[in-house]
Amino acid sequence: MLTSPDDVSAAHRPLSVVAVLEISLVWAICPRIVCVTLAVLALLAVAAEAKCPIERYRVDVDVRSSRTNEPIAGAQLTVFANGAETEMPSAPDPSSATTGADGKAARMYAFNTYSGPGFLSADRCDAQLRTLEVVVSHPDYRARRVDMKKIRVAAAAKDGVRSIVIPPVSMDPLER
Numbered sequence: 001m002l003t004s005p006d007d008v009s010a011a012h013r014p015l016s017v018v019a020v021l022e023i024s025l026v027w028a029i030c031p032r033i034v035c036v037t038l039a040v041l042a043l044l045a046v047a048a049e050a051k052c053p054i055e056r057y058r059v060d061v062d063v064r065s066s067r068t069n070e071p072i073a074g075a076q077l078t079v080f081a082n083g084a085e086t087e088m089p090s091a092p093d094p095s096s097a098t099t100g101a102d103g104k105a106a107r108m109y110a111f112n113t114y115s116g117p118g119f120l121s122a123d124r125c126d127a128q129l130r131t132l133e134v135v136v137s138h139p140d141y142r143a144r145r146v147d148m149k150k151i152r153v154a155a156a157a158k159d160g161v162r163s164i165v166i167p168p169v170s171m172d173p174l175e176r
Contacts, residue, residue, distance in 0.1 A: 012071055052125035057163045059155070060106045063099050066170040071103025072138055075171065080133040089137055108161065129153065134166055141171035146147040 015017040063075045077097040081088045089110045099108035115127040132151050146169055154163040 040083040047063040055111045057109045058161050058163045061166040062168045063103045066172045073101045077105050078135045136169050144171050
């Protein structure tokens with residue numbers, strides 16, 4: 001409610017040139033801001049949905065005594081991929097593989113193909129398993145580390161699992 005004649009005349013005054021320019025500037029900028037904001041939100045939604053496939057590998061190893069060439073039962077197998085400091089996740093549970101009476105162990109491992117954020121798109125999913133480090137340990141033998149700089153990976157089987165065969169590992173018994 002207007003109370004004085006000055007207020008009434010101010011309400012009916014034509015807009016100044018500066019006011020008209022300010023309003024047109026705000027209208028010119030706001031649609032761009034809205035469009036940019038919507039575009040960013042759309043990209044974030046795409047990136048949030050992007051999930052890289054997990055490649056599954058089966059790692060096989062044969063562990064034997066260096067003195068007798070007999071199989072070593074109960075040896076623990078721990079696998080590291082691409083120089084990572086954490087163990088490669090295994091499936092179905094995170095425990096290490098253990099060799100059986102025949103000195104052999106086979107374990108399924110998961111490798112995430114995520115290689116980084118994409119530019120204005122979903123994540124890049126082109127990481128590859130390049131190197132493998134296998135640590136074999138047993139309480140009666142010296143631990144053995146096998147570094148595989150070049151991995152020979154078999155083509156994926158029908159179930160999508162790729163096989164990696166570690167060369168036979170010889171372990172030296174501890175002197176007691």
